[in-house]
Amino acid sequence: MQLNTPNQLTVLRVALIPVLVFSLSYQGFLVDLFSVVVFSLAAITDYYDGHLARKYNLVTDFGKIMDPVADKLLVAAALICLVERGDVAAFAVILLLAREFAVTALRAVASSHGYVMPADQLGKWKTGLQITAIIMLILGWQLWFVSLQVLGLIILWLAIIIAIYSGWRYFVDYMEFRKSHDLGDFQ
Template identity: 45%
Template sequence: MSTATKSPILNLPNILTLLRIAAIPLLVVLLLSPSKEAGFWAAALFAIASITDWLDGYLARRMGIETVFGKFLDPIADKLIVMAALIMLLPFNRVPAWMVLVILGREIIITGLRGLASTEGIVIPASNLGKFKTIFQIVAILGLLLHYDYHWFFAVNHPLLTVNMHNIGIFYLWIATVITIWSGIDYLAKFTSIIAK
């Protein structure tokens, strides 16, 4: 039995999800500029949006107001903001195009398969791989948005106190890409197994 309720669509968790979608145009505008300041504010906006991703699900469960609308919209909002950030970073060569293709292609294929399964009344549960994928994608994108060197301890310009956020972003993006492929194969295997039955 579904745990979704007949709560009003405009409840607090769903409003947070809608705000996450509304933040995408602002994120896009910020990423039209390659400046350090624009990247910082884009990263801050993306971080806040990522927190609302966790918060809306937590509140929905805590308040007992999970809705069909929320269950549909929440993953769509997540994918849209990740897609927007990665695509907007492409013109500045901050992210390899093939990685973006793999990540976005996986999301489109799996979303399509989920839709196909749901029309047959089949629910394929998300695995922990999907959660890890999301976490590493978020960390990677934050690093890529910040991009530049940042100095710790009152901006002391010393090599040992300097971190290049782009390198950190790329490191985590490699991990995210591997998990993206792994989780995609895992989902395809589950889908094929269930459909075969």
């Protein structure tokens, strides 16, 4: 199977995860900068794979499945490494990961009933905030009157609030679909 450019970018994002995990296992000015470059490069591929796929009509089943998986793997890997480093509380990461698993499962169930639940604008905000928070938490620098560590944690908690709210909206949306199609209660 030959992969088109958007799918190659998705595979690159997944391939960068072990490099990121390795670099995040160390701390120091230069290694933190390297980790941010690797994470940022991987995060940028998320924008470009979708953009190119839509612009040039290169949307594939592989991309539809692997793109969101690659995004979740990248963010989860970075956050878990930040827990390991002591930069983020484990329960914060568990909240985000639980939401991701729940929404992914809900979307799969909806799909089995022929209902596609597209990503919404809140999901894009959540992802953008997570990426920003992760970069700030990796660096953790003290800049004049503000610590990137503290600012990163504030932004991460904002992402968690948005994630939980958008997860609830997915659930409500699916329940309305079930009700409008007389699917009854969950079995």
